[in-house]
Amino acid sequence: MIHILVVEDEPSLCQLLVNNLGFEGYSVEAVGDGVPALSAHTARRADLIVLDLMLPQLDGFEVLRTLRERKDEVPVLLLTARGEETDRVKGLSLGADDYLVKPFSVLELMARVKAILRRTRPVDRPARLRSGPFQFDLPRLEARRDGKTLELTPREFRLLEILISHAGRTHSRKELLQLAWEPDARPSARTVDVHIANLRRKLGEELGSPWITTVGGEGYRWITPVEPDPGAGPGGAAERG
Template identity: 40%
Template sequence: MKLLIIEDEAKTGEYLRKGLTEAGFSVSLANNGLDGHHLAVTETFELIILDVMLPDIDGWQILRSLRERHCDTATLFLTARDSVDDRVKGLELGADDYLVKPFAFAELLARVRTLLRRGQPKSELDEMHIADLTLDLKRRVAHRNKQRINLTNKEFALLELMLRRQGEVLPRSLIASQVWDMNFDSDTNVIDVAIRRLRSKIDDDFETKLIHTVRGMGYVLDAQREI
């Protein structure tokens, strides 16, 4: 998976490159708009992460130019200005998603993965598995080691989300948004409690723990994680 980051702020660019490389992507970094634009049109990328405020040609122009060349590479733009106009402008120009600075890295990673997944045919699964946990999406029941686990609707939705994105660290805000449709950053520990309850149902009685807390970032569903 090849990604292109166009970001003029050296530190930001460097940590994005490092973080995304470590997450398993092959990352190119451009420190200005011209280089970025050149790379974007000469090479093929799966995703472009684009800063709006660039010293030479700004992100909007790059995006417009790419779309004019019928280059449909998924684009996620980063902006420090969180105004509705900016967002609307970006989305109208054909950006696929946006993230307002400052953002949590886990949030960025989650969005990147969502965008990359978008291109792939959506698999309509009837069942999902991890280790000995099975989720029957049709009948909406969960089993672990052949034992039936009773889950509430929301718990089921939460587990489904974590299974669909297993191995990814899911930030609390993303969980709140996807499961409860709370599209704002709430600073309560509601998500922690909900995860704790889910954990008590699927993990407490079993040797292998599946849900892991990534301190300061969020939660991840993984069969072989050691933290």
């Protein structure tokens, strides 16, 4: 299992990262400063480090510098509120693989994490899935019905990805809010309902059987079995339930 180390001292953002990465099936460990980050990585080597720059004691630049001085090429995604060009250049020059400025979209964060892991790790699950008449290309954020591309927004696709990744499981509105929205977005449960309604319309539920069912008082569930697309190529694992 891919192991990701999150180094972030802001509790709500740290929890957001842990929730989203854990939902994707990664093993996640979180620490709040640079020294315990280096210790944690030594104790259990990470496949990716998501690293905040502004930390209480040992900052992200020094953590990254220490790793590279040790000839450790672990992939590093920097997160920071410091978006100046000099900071970006410094981080990349020290050997960071990518750089994301706060506040950021959780959708973009997950896309960047997956892009780094595609470059550095073999695929742990298929990039393409199918369910009933639908085909899903996860890296491309594309969904098709009977070969016809569906015009989904990134947020709608994220909700769809959450549902199909655990087909048959009920996802509460609160869980969907935590996994598909940023912590400072402050959406309501009604926001989830509106997006699900739009998603259902675009999936074409009016044409036949429902794909997303509402579980009274709880949330939503994708009810059609999901399996790897035969065209996904080698290296894909079976769908996680």
